[in-house]
Structures are given as structure tokens and as C-alpha cells.
Amino acid sequence: MNKILTVCPYCGCGCGLYLHVENGKIVGVSPSRSHPVNRGSLCVKGWNAYEFVAHPDRLKYPMIRHNGELKRSTWNEALTLVAARLDEIKRKHGPDSIGILSSAKCTNEENYLMMKFARAVLGTNNIDHCARLCHSSTVGGLATAFGSGAMTNSISEITDAKVLFVIGSNTTEQHPIIGMHMLEAVDRGATLIVADPRRTKIAEFAHIHLRQKSGTDVALLMGIMNSIVNEGLVDTDFVRRRTENFDTFEEVLRRYSPDVVEGITGVKANDIRRVARIYAMEKRSMLFYAMGITQHITGVDNVRACANLVMLTGHIGLPMSGLNPLRGQNNVQGACDMGGLPNVYSGYQTVTDPRARKKFEMAWRRKLPERPGLTLMDMMEKAYDGSLKAMYIMGENPLISDPDLNHVKEALERLEFLVVQDIFPNETSEYADVILPASSYAEKDGTFTNTERRVQLLRKAIEPIGESKPDWEIICELSNSMGYEMNYRGTYEIMEEIALLTPSYGGILHHRLQEGFGLQWPCHDINHSGTPYLHRKKFARGLGTFITVDFVPPDEPPDSEYPFMLTTGRIYFRYHTATMCRRTAVLEREEPESFVEINPDDAERLGIKNRSMVKVSSRRGEIELKAYVTNRTPEGIVFIPFHFREAAANILTNPATDPAAKIPEYKVCAVRIESLAKPKKVRRIPSVDLEALRIT
Amino acid sequence: MKNELILDKNNLSYWLRQIRKNRELIGPLMNDGNDIVFKSVDRIHELVLDCPASLPSPKEFIFPQYEPMLRMRQASNVKRQEITDLSDETKRVIFGVRSCDISALGLLDKFYLEGHKDPYYAERRRNTLFISIVCNDPAPTCFCIGLGTGPYLEKGFDIQITDLGDRYFVQIGSPEGAKTVKAMSFLFRRPQKTDYEDQYEVFLSSKARFHKRINLKGIRQMILEEKVKDDFWQWVAGRCFECGGCVYDCPLCTCFTVTDREYPYGIERIRLWDACMFKGFTRMAGGVLPNEAMVKRTKRWYYHKLIHYPEKLGGFGCVGCGRCTITCPGKIDMASIATKLKGLAISEEEK
Known part of the structure; x- marks a missing residue:
């Protein structure tokens, strides 16, 4: 049995854990004792982070949609098709008719390459990822106040x-x-x-x-x-x-x-x-x-x-x-740092800054677009009204995670071409024209940046499952078939390029991460030992700025028609759109179904009993789920976790966004609750003809 | 051949190399300069023998976290399911485990092998040989001394070795252990009077080095006399993070779940570690959760370890390895709770 030190693929804490490998299979997980973050502890998700890797549902080969049905294909076919279609749409409608979603679940190297692919190969700044939905307001807000948006x-x-x-x-x-x-x-x-x-x-x-x-x-x-x-x-x-x-x-x-x-x-x-x-x-x-x-x-x-x-x-x-x-995803900090955003390159160098653009143009030997691209929310809007023609979604599941799902579903249906690259089939991949199977965190090398800016090495424990490939290899091959050479011997070479172009990652190279538990950026050069806390003596932007703010009420306050305020969030045993944790026996068993938390006083007024079915509806849709009567939630507010496809809370949520960061208002929208409990019927046991049952 | 021998330190790696010819050798190794973990030994000279308790406990080798049990396959032309047994038959030797873990094995054996015999556990247990090492310098989290499960054992081990500086004092406790030593008898010599004296000195100094002295008998008595109030258990439950780490890491916990996975080549039934700390662990038909309140679950864990284990298996469900102290995010591990209860008892008396 071998044990390989790697990083937990769930939340932004970035705990160090060991994957136990026996005969090429992962058979367990244990915490790292001396890791500065987890010190020998793990949460339940970390303790069970090994099981989903070999789950039979894993996408094992590329698939192409023929006459409405997804059929198995070869890598060559799939990549040639993607390259041809993207090329065609780019030529016909311009590069800005393509949108790319990068992934906070993928490594820094992969996010960097995806950013490079969008900007240098496709020629668009339309790249975004799920940070839009969680901390885009932090990245924007703190950048103007301090000059750097991180813990x-x-x-x-x-x-x-x-x-x-x-x-x-x-x-x-x-x-x-x-x-x-x-x-x-x-x-x-x-x-x-x-x-x-x-x-x-x-x-x-x-x-x-x-x-x-x-x-x-x-x-x-x-x-x-x-x-x-x-x-x-x-x-x-x-x-x-x-x-x-x-x-x-x-x-x-x-x-x-x-x-x-x-x-x-x-x-x-x-x-x-x-x-x-x-x-x-x-x-x-x-x-x-x-x-x-x-x-x-x-x-x-x-x-x-x-x-x-x-x-x-x-x-x-x-x-x-x-x-x-506190950043949510294992590598959402890194995905932002790598420039998986429509307005910045890696290290938050803005695309509108001619000096920064020049630097990247020289390194990538391509003319780069000047205007900032579309955000995730804008992409969906543009897809809906038809001006965005194609999307390439890597490791993200917008059909659970985005607000107002019915609208998003229609938007994705209207796309001419949708590529989904993931480790498991999910709600979004049901709409894909091409599915590219990616390798999970246990099957590839790379780095993750946790919420405290610690860049840590992810180590390959097993060979990729089926025909799946690490995301960075897929991007490289696709780029090559689109006529832009992207050849790296390994992820360490990509990291070298990142270090070259990104001041805050300047001294972060794989061989420096090998011993110990990573480096915290800013780490400007090879001798820099990382920065445990930011803004010492001087803010990143020089002086800190007080920005005047004023109170503005939520977009959709409760009214007589929709009297409750809905707030959404996560629960301990589930993680985001549940593609990994619902394929883990223990986690799936703990919280198998969705629920709405409601205050006992409200419940009594509406005649709702604990564990009874209710219907929750908003101006955008309705879902049916169980009520959980509890004091945790105050009067007038209800809480629904957003993980469950059977009762997706995001069917209800309001897509109104912050004007600057374009982050949707998941935490407040107006809903109505109705009890679905029917009057109890007494079930009678039918009389049984004993004579007929007798075995002859 | 006597059961007590001396092995020169220079001969250790040769001895292990010979054992490795027939078995997979697993021992404590430093991983990238970060942690000491038990894994397959590639280079024997890299073994780290002054290591603290490993996470998780060596039970992972006889009751693994993930264990394929059987494969069911239905060939298209046959009506019956074809079932293949997948139990693991690898022969292993685990080198460098601690006395506490060996004591835990005794109780695990009682649980899994007496009455209903668990074939998967039995198979692995039969194929695994343990070479345990006496703790010369117990870690600050250890408290085996109060439970009689360490730092050295009188019986129950396969082979126990004591570090005497330049040589090991080797004790043989099982026929399998004897076989392993006998095959290499020329490496060992008879112990002399000075060896016994040195061994006794190591035992004495080790005993003196414990930071924690915890008397679980007293705690058990307090619980039985109902001196532990409900609000104490509420306080414990409030601090539980439901990570399951205490159960996963414990050398004595036995919770598991069984699940089926449908692969193209057939259905595989696997056994996974589970924990009684989860409410779904006792979910009944119809979705009823008898232990939904956290307090019921944390309390049950303590009752199981302190009350039921001694009644059923004749020993506490704790061997004082201190792993829960290391892993518990809420600091409601056995040692902390015992210390807290002792403190409460004293302040009660003073009232």
C-alpha cells in the first residue's frame, strides 16, 4: 500500500490528506498530521473523498450527440469536431459569440491554460467561472479598497x-x-x-x-x-x-x-x-x-x-x-488568480491595461482582445437572446448552481454548440453536443490555491480512469488541433510560464512545493518564502481607500403575494451541485433529500407539520419538498439548500445581480409556502382469501 | 528455542528483508519530509521507529476503509448469478506498530471472530503478522499506561521488540511469530542478565514519561452512578463536528456500511468504513431516524466504549492511543472528556 500526499478536493480550507493506493486503486484517505491547516483532522467530506473517484458513473470516453442522442466516440473524432465547430462559429459570428466557463475545481495550470485558450486561441475575453456566483464581489470590492482580493x-x-x-x-x-x-x-x-x-x-x-x-x-x-x-x-x-x-x-x-x-x-x-x-x-x-x-x-x-x-x-x-x-471551492482562489475572469489576466493584470496586454501578446505571440468579456450571468443572458452561439463548460454545473434555472435551461437549449468537460455526467451535460471526459483530482498533477493563498501541490495517485484525460491535456490537444501550438511536458512547465507572467506567483515552482506544505502568494521570486499575512506596512495599492456605501434594500422584498424571504445555502454533508458527494455512500445516505427550514411559529400558522411535504413557489418557479420545522431559522425567513436536483432551490432564486460584480442575489428572494399534506386516509388491509393462498 | 532473544540493530534490515520475501512489508516511513505514515516499505533503512501514533490506526490493514467483498455477474446464457469472492489474501507483515494497537486487536478479534465469524476480517487477520515495538518515549497524547494496554505488553503480540540502544530485545508471543524468528535463528542470540536489566530500565523510564494519567474506571463509575448530567452530554454534542474522525481513527471502532456498485463487468459489493456518529447510520425503513439528536450519538459512543464494551468483551473500548485527541476538531475526545469529567467530579465534591 502506498500513501500519497495531496490536497482535499472539496472546500477552500485546502486540507492535506493522504490517498491510500493499492494495486492501482484508491482504497482510503487519511489526514496529514503536520499540515498547518488541518493538523490531523478532516471533515466528513474529506474522510470520504476517495470513494467517488472509481464510481461506475465516471465519464470514461468522449461522447458526441448524433440525432439527439449521445454516442461514444474516439478522442480524435470529438476533438476534431469541437475544433471545427468552434472555428466555424468564430468565423461566422466573431470570437465574442463563444463563451467559456473555467473551473474552480481544476488546478491552477488548467485554469491558466483555459484562460490562454480563450484569449489567444479563440480571441475572446468571454471567460468566467463560478467565482462569479460566490466571491466576485470580494475580488472587485477588495481590489479597489486594498488592491488585492484575498484572505x-x-x-x-x-x-x-x-x-x-x-x-x-x-x-x-x-x-x-x-x-x-x-x-x-x-x-x-x-x-x-x-x-x-x-x-x-x-x-x-x-x-x-x-x-x-x-x-x-x-x-x-x-x-x-x-x-x-x-x-x-x-x-x-x-x-x-x-x-x-x-x-x-x-x-x-x-x-x-x-x-x-x-x-x-x-x-x-x-x-x-x-x-x-x-x-x-x-x-x-x-x-x-x-x-x-x-x-x-x-x-x-x-x-x-x-x-x-x-x-x-x-x-x-x-x-x-x-x-x-472564506473562499468556497478548493481552487476558487487559484482560478481567480489565474485570470479565469472576463476582465483580468493571471495575477489580476487587467485586459484594458495596454502594458499588461502587450506582455501577454509577446509571450503568447497572438493579438489579444482589448475589451473585457462577458460574465457568467451575461453569457446566459446572451445565450438566451441568441447572440452567444457556443459555450465550452469545464468542470461546472450551471443547471444547479445558477439562479433562475428554468431560464438557464432555455438559454443552454438555444446554444448552437455546447461542450461539457467533466468527470461525471451532470444536469448540464444532458444538454451537451460533445462531452469530454476529464480525470479527477486523484489522477493528475498540478497545484491548488486554498483560501489563505497557499499554493499546494496536487500529486497523481492513480492512472486516469477509462479513456479520461487531465483537463490540461485536453485543452492542449484541442488547441493544437485548432492550429495554436500548446505543448508542455508536464504541469510544472505550465507553472513556469505562470511564474514568468504573474508577479504574485513569480517564485512558485513545482520543485519548491515538493517538500513542506506549499507557499502563500505573493511570492515574487525564487528566494521568497511566501507571505503569511497581507498589507504589512503598506496596502497592495498604496493607500487604502474608504469607499462610500449606502444601504439599499434587497431587490425582491417579501410582499402579500410572496410573504416569505428565501435564503439559500449549503449543508454539511453535501457539496455544491453534488456531483461528487452523491456518489459517496456515506454522504449520500446522510442527507438523501432536500428540505426547507421553517420557523415553528410560521409552520403552525400555515398548518405545516415537521417532515410533511410543502410547495415553495416564487415568481420564477416552484418546487416540492419536505418541511423541516426548526428554530434555527427566524420568523419570516425560510432556508433551502441548493444541492438537490429533485428540488433545486435555484428554480426559485432571483437572478437580479450586483451592478458592479454581477453576482446574483441568492440570499434573498420572495417566496410563498403551501402545505401539501393531504388529510390522512385510513388504509384498510384487503381481506385475503386464505383458501386461494394455500399451496397445493 | 526460548521466547526471548536479542537482535543486533545491524541485523534488523537483513531480517526484515528476508521476511519481505514472503510478505508485503508495511512500516512507518517519512513522506516527503512531512508526515510519518504506514505504507509499503521500499527502502528498509528509511523506516522511522521513533514515530508518534500513525493516522489512521493499523486496523486499516485488517479492516480496511474500502474493501471489495464479492462480484456478482449474470452471464446472458445462464440463469444463476455467478459470484466471485474478492476477499484479500495478501500476506503482510506490519512492522513498528505500538502496544496499544496490539491490545486493540485482541478486542477486535473478539468482536469479529467470536460468535458470528466475519470471513473477510478472518482472512486478513490470518495473513497478517504484527511486529510491535515498545514505546520508549510516549507522545503527549498517549494514556495507555492507565489502561494496561501499553507501553509494553506481556502477551497478545506476535513479536514484540524493545529498543535497547544498540540492540533489540525480541519477545515471541505467537506460533506465527516464532516461525518468522526461527527461520532466521542465526541472527539472534540468547539474552544475558544485562539485557534483562536494560529492558527493565527502558520499561521504567517509559512509564515515567507519560504526560496523561487517565482512569477510565473512575469515569465509568461516575456514569453508572448517574453523576454525569444531561447538560454535560449536551455540551459534548454541541461541539461535535460530525466528521467521524474518532471512529475512523480508533483502533477499536468497527462501524461499517455495505453498498453495491454496478460496473459494466458486474455488480461489486463493497464494505466501507462508517461511523455511528452519523444520524443516517441507524436510519430505519421509512426514513425514521431514531438518533437524530446529536446528543444521543455522542453519548452512545461514550457509553459503548465505557459501559457496553467492558460488559460484552471484557475490556474498555479504548486503548489510550490518543488518536481521537489528535483528530477531533471539537476537542471532545476520550482523554479531554475524561479530564473534564474528573474536574467536574472534584468540584462537585468540594461543594
């Missing part, structure tokens, strides 16, 4: 913090290992403040739990900042030396006294003052946020408000003191 501290610093302020993150369930560090900090005497409408597990450990109304985070944060200013807790030295634009921001801030904020958010003015004092007065204060902040039409404003709060108190640029967006 500023390291995970291992959490245990030594004194104050942890967690807003809009269900950390113990979605980032369990970060939750573990938080719990340890609390055990060591740290104060934990949680702001979340739901009483999540992390809220059970909180010293103060603020239950603001969904979508009022800007107001809440402004209220806290207002108290900080009023009580003279501002770090004036920090504000004067390291930031700009404070005065204009203060003008607006005056309007948000805690009493005003109480009226908007429903959080007691006194609690707001308490939180302000606790957070501002302790130096080792860490602020964490996740989807509860970003997935709103005010997502960017929420992020800016968080940035303003840390600058106001000077809680940034130090160990155990900073602003920490």
Missing part, C-alpha cells in the same frame, strides 16, 4: 486571535476545519461575534449573536462603524497614515446611528454598540465573511463596508488581525 491572514493565526467577528458565514459546516480553529480560539479565551439571520452551529458558540434581517448587512456594519466613531475608538493614526478618503465616508456614516440601524436591521442598538466596542478595542481582531455578505445585489457594498470597518479600526496588515473572505 489577508493565515488559517493558523486564528487560534491566537482575541476577537473573531464572523458575518454571513456558516463556518463550522462549510469550512469545518477553519471552524475548528475558531473553536480553539474561543477555548483559549477569544470573543466570538456572529452576525447571521440563522442560528447556525457557529452561532451556538458565539458570545454575541446578531440576527440581522437578510440583506441589511451594509446598515449593520455602518451602525457598528458609527458607534466606533462616536465612542472615539477610531485608530486615527492608521486612518491618517495608511488610508484616504475618510472624510467623505464619514459624512454618510453620520446618518447611521445605532438607533436608525436598529430600525433597518432589527438588531438592538445596544448590541451594535457592544460589538463595536469589543471589535475595536482589541488589537488581535479578525473579521471573517462568506456568502452571506457577497451573494446580494449589494454584494460589493457589503464587502466595501467590511473593508472600511477594518481600516477604521486599523485591524489589518498584522498577524491575527485582518479581513478574511
Whole structure:
């Protein structure tokens, strides 16, 4: 039996784990004891991360649609077809009629190549990935405020913090290992403040739990900042030396006294003052946020408000003191870093900057497009109205993850040509014209970047299953057949190219990642040992900027027709669109069906019993699922996990987006709930003719 | 031949090399300078013998995380299913395991082999030889000393070796172990008086080095006398992350699930590690979850280890290896709970 150190393929914690290999098969998983993130622990998904790899459902050979049916083909046929069709559509309708979705599940090298493929080979900036749906507001919001959009501290610093302020993150369930560090900090005497409408597990450990109304985070944060200013807790030295634009921001801030904020958010003015004092007065204060902040039409404003709060108190640029967006996917940080976004190349070098464009043009020897491309949400919109003709989707499942699924389904149906590259058949691949089978994380080399910017080596444990190939090989071969040479001996050569073109990855090379547990970017050159915390002495952009924000109510507030507020999210035993975890026996068994969490008072009013069937409908569609009556969810709000295809929460969600980041408002939309329980029928046992049953 | 021998350290790798000719040799190795893990040994000189407890426990070699059980195939022209047994018949020797894990094997054997005999476990157990090593320097998480399951054993092992600096004190505890030694008898010599003295000194110094002294008998008594209140178990349950790590890592836990996978070449039935910490573990027909409340599950784990195990199998369901202390994200492992309960008991008395 061999054991190979690699990185967990589930969430952004980036835990180190060993894959146990026997006779070319994966037979188990165990945690790494000395890994700085997980220290010998794993969550249930990590412990079961081995089983889906060899699942019989794996896509084992390429498939092409003939007369409406997907049929097995050879690699040569499939790639030639894809190349020909993409070429044809490009020539007929222009390169911007093609959209590409890269993947936060794939390695940095693969995302880089996909970005290169879109820009150099196809000649379009229409490349995006699921970060659009989770942290695009962070990438945009923090880039303008600080100059860099990532967690500023390291995970291992959490245990030594004194104050942890967690807003809009269900950390113990979605980032369990970060939750573990938080719990340890609390055990060591740290104060934990949680702001979340739901009483999540992390809220059970909180010293103060603020239950603001969904979508009022800007107001809440402004209220806290207002108290900080009023009580003279501002770090004036920090504000004067390291930031700009404070005065204009203060003008607006005056309007948000805690009493005003109480009226908007429903959080007691006194609690707001308490939180302000606790957070501002302790130096080792860490602020964490996740989807509860970003997935709103005010997502960017929420992020800016968080940035303003840390600058106001000077809680940034130090160990155990900073602003920490928790990234969801194993490599969503890396996919953003690699430029899997419509407006930037790798390392967030903008496509509109002529100097950056020139550099990439010289390296890739192709003329590159100048205008930023379409975002994921725009692509779907353009596909719907017919101006986007083809899509190439790598390792993503928009037909579960995007908002307003009925609309997305129609958009994909209208495409002339759809290529899906994945490890399992999924909801999206049912609409594909060509399916390309990719290898899973256990079958390839590469690097993943976790939420604390740690670039870690993924090591190949087994040979690819069936005829599947690693995504980077597929992209290279496709590119070659489209007449642009892409030849690499291995992923380390791709990493070299990334290091050459990307300042923050300048010193990150595979041989440096071999020993130890990776390097944290920015790592500028070969002698740089990585950066555990960001913005020391100076922000990435020079001075930090206070950006004025104002409270805007959610796009679709509840009304008399749709009286409930729906908020969506994840649950512990499931992961995103469930392609991997529903093929894992233990995980599938734990939560086999979807549910809607509803407050007992609401349930009683509507005559809904625990575990009974209900119908939830919004202006966009309806689903039927079981009710789970619980105090976790406050009155007036219901919660549905979005993993289940049988009752996909995203049929209901509102596709309204943040104007800047184009992130949809998953966390708030108006719904109606009806009980489906029928009056109980008494089932009678039919009388049995005993004579007839007698065996003769 | 006597059951106690001396092996010169220089001869160890030769001895292992000879054993490896007939068996797969598994031992603790440093992986890329990061962790020490048990895996197939390629270069014997790289074995790391002063290692802390490995994750997971060596039970993975006799009760693996993923075990194919059988394959069912229905040929088109035959009416009956053709069933192939897939149980593993590889002969293995696991070198460098600790006394606590060997003690755990004793109880695992009782569970899997007495009464209803588990053929898959039996097959692997029969083919696996354990060479255990006495802990000269127990890790801070270890507490086997209070349970009599370490740091050295009097019986129950195949071969037990003690590091005496320049030589190993080898003890043979089973016929299979004796065979392995006898085949290479020229490598060993009879122990002399000084060897016994040195061995005794190692035992003494090892015993003195334990950080934790935990008396599970006292904890069991507290539970039986109903001195542990419900709100304590609620507190424990509140901290559980439902990762299953305690069960997966425990050398004594036996939970598993069985599932079928349909491949083109037939249906494969596999057995996977499972954990009683999950609510679905006891799901009944119709979807009823008798243990939906977390507190029922965490409490059951402790009751099982501290109350039911001693009644059924004659020993605690804990050997003090400290693996749950390492792996538990909520710090509600056996050692922490025992320490906490002891603290509570003392403060009760003071009232």
C-alpha cells in the first residue's frame, strides 16, 4: 500500500490528506498530521473523498450527440469536431459569440491554460467561472479598497486571535476545519461575534449573536462603524497614515446611528454598540465573511463596508488581525488568480491595461482582445437572446448552481454548440453536443490555491480512469488541433510560464512545493518564502481607500403575494451541485433529500407539520419538498439548500445581480409556502382469501 | 528455542528483508519530509521507529476503509448469478506498530471472530503478522499506561521488540511469530542478565514519561452512578463536528456500511468504513431516524466504549492511543472528556 500526499478536493480550507493506493486503486484517505491547516483532522467530506473517484458513473470516453442522442466516440473524432465547430462559429459570428466557463475545481495550470485558450486561441475575453456566483464581489470590492482580493491572514493565526467577528458565514459546516480553529480560539479565551439571520452551529458558540434581517448587512456594519466613531475608538493614526478618503465616508456614516440601524436591521442598538466596542478595542481582531455578505445585489457594498470597518479600526496588515473572505471551492482562489475572469489576466493584470496586454501578446505571440468579456450571468443572458452561439463548460454545473434555472435551461437549449468537460455526467451535460471526459483530482498533477493563498501541490495517485484525460491535456490537444501550438511536458512547465507572467506567483515552482506544505502568494521570486499575512506596512495599492456605501434594500422584498424571504445555502454533508458527494455512500445516505427550514411559529400558522411535504413557489418557479420545522431559522425567513436536483432551490432564486460584480442575489428572494399534506386516509388491509393462498 | 532473544540493530534490515520475501512489508516511513505514515516499505533503512501514533490506526490493514467483498455477474446464457469472492489474501507483515494497537486487536478479534465469524476480517487477520515495538518515549497524547494496554505488553503480540540502544530485545508471543524468528535463528542470540536489566530500565523510564494519567474506571463509575448530567452530554454534542474522525481513527471502532456498485463487468459489493456518529447510520425503513439528536450519538459512543464494551468483551473500548485527541476538531475526545469529567467530579465534591 502506498500513501500519497495531496490536497482535499472539496472546500477552500485546502486540507492535506493522504490517498491510500493499492494495486492501482484508491482504497482510503487519511489526514496529514503536520499540515498547518488541518493538523490531523478532516471533515466528513474529506474522510470520504476517495470513494467517488472509481464510481461506475465516471465519464470514461468522449461522447458526441448524433440525432439527439449521445454516442461514444474516439478522442480524435470529438476533438476534431469541437475544433471545427468552434472555428466555424468564430468565423461566422466573431470570437465574442463563444463563451467559456473555467473551473474552480481544476488546478491552477488548467485554469491558466483555459484562460490562454480563450484569449489567444479563440480571441475572446468571454471567460468566467463560478467565482462569479460566490466571491466576485470580494475580488472587485477588495481590489479597489486594498488592491488585492484575498484572505489577508493565515488559517493558523486564528487560534491566537482575541476577537473573531464572523458575518454571513456558516463556518463550522462549510469550512469545518477553519471552524475548528475558531473553536480553539474561543477555548483559549477569544470573543466570538456572529452576525447571521440563522442560528447556525457557529452561532451556538458565539458570545454575541446578531440576527440581522437578510440583506441589511451594509446598515449593520455602518451602525457598528458609527458607534466606533462616536465612542472615539477610531485608530486615527492608521486612518491618517495608511488610508484616504475618510472624510467623505464619514459624512454618510453620520446618518447611521445605532438607533436608525436598529430600525433597518432589527438588531438592538445596544448590541451594535457592544460589538463595536469589543471589535475595536482589541488589537488581535479578525473579521471573517462568506456568502452571506457577497451573494446580494449589494454584494460589493457589503464587502466595501467590511473593508472600511477594518481600516477604521486599523485591524489589518498584522498577524491575527485582518479581513478574511472564506473562499468556497478548493481552487476558487487559484482560478481567480489565474485570470479565469472576463476582465483580468493571471495575477489580476487587467485586459484594458495596454502594458499588461502587450506582455501577454509577446509571450503568447497572438493579438489579444482589448475589451473585457462577458460574465457568467451575461453569457446566459446572451445565450438566451441568441447572440452567444457556443459555450465550452469545464468542470461546472450551471443547471444547479445558477439562479433562475428554468431560464438557464432555455438559454443552454438555444446554444448552437455546447461542450461539457467533466468527470461525471451532470444536469448540464444532458444538454451537451460533445462531452469530454476529464480525470479527477486523484489522477493528475498540478497545484491548488486554498483560501489563505497557499499554493499546494496536487500529486497523481492513480492512472486516469477509462479513456479520461487531465483537463490540461485536453485543452492542449484541442488547441493544437485548432492550429495554436500548446505543448508542455508536464504541469510544472505550465507553472513556469505562470511564474514568468504573474508577479504574485513569480517564485512558485513545482520543485519548491515538493517538500513542506506549499507557499502563500505573493511570492515574487525564487528566494521568497511566501507571505503569511497581507498589507504589512503598506496596502497592495498604496493607500487604502474608504469607499462610500449606502444601504439599499434587497431587490425582491417579501410582499402579500410572496410573504416569505428565501435564503439559500449549503449543508454539511453535501457539496455544491453534488456531483461528487452523491456518489459517496456515506454522504449520500446522510442527507438523501432536500428540505426547507421553517420557523415553528410560521409552520403552525400555515398548518405545516415537521417532515410533511410543502410547495415553495416564487415568481420564477416552484418546487416540492419536505418541511423541516426548526428554530434555527427566524420568523419570516425560510432556508433551502441548493444541492438537490429533485428540488433545486435555484428554480426559485432571483437572478437580479450586483451592478458592479454581477453576482446574483441568492440570499434573498420572495417566496410563498403551501402545505401539501393531504388529510390522512385510513388504509384498510384487503381481506385475503386464505383458501386461494394455500399451496397445493 | 526460548521466547526471548536479542537482535543486533545491524541485523534488523537483513531480517526484515528476508521476511519481505514472503510478505508485503508495511512500516512507518517519512513522506516527503512531512508526515510519518504506514505504507509499503521500499527502502528498509528509511523506516522511522521513533514515530508518534500513525493516522489512521493499523486496523486499516485488517479492516480496511474500502474493501471489495464479492462480484456478482449474470452471464446472458445462464440463469444463476455467478459470484466471485474478492476477499484479500495478501500476506503482510506490519512492522513498528505500538502496544496499544496490539491490545486493540485482541478486542477486535473478539468482536469479529467470536460468535458470528466475519470471513473477510478472518482472512486478513490470518495473513497478517504484527511486529510491535515498545514505546520508549510516549507522545503527549498517549494514556495507555492507565489502561494496561501499553507501553509494553506481556502477551497478545506476535513479536514484540524493545529498543535497547544498540540492540533489540525480541519477545515471541505467537506460533506465527516464532516461525518468522526461527527461520532466521542465526541472527539472534540468547539474552544475558544485562539485557534483562536494560529492558527493565527502558520499561521504567517509559512509564515515567507519560504526560496523561487517565482512569477510565473512575469515569465509568461516575456514569453508572448517574453523576454525569444531561447538560454535560449536551455540551459534548454541541461541539461535535460530525466528521467521524474518532471512529475512523480508533483502533477499536468497527462501524461499517455495505453498498453495491454496478460496473459494466458486474455488480461489486463493497464494505466501507462508517461511523455511528452519523444520524443516517441507524436510519430505519421509512426514513425514521431514531438518533437524530446529536446528543444521543455522542453519548452512545461514550457509553459503548465505557459501559457496553467492558460488559460484552471484557475490556474498555479504548486503548489510550490518543488518536481521537489528535483528530477531533471539537476537542471532545476520550482523554479531554475524561479530564473534564474528573474536574467536574472534584468540584462537585468540594461543594
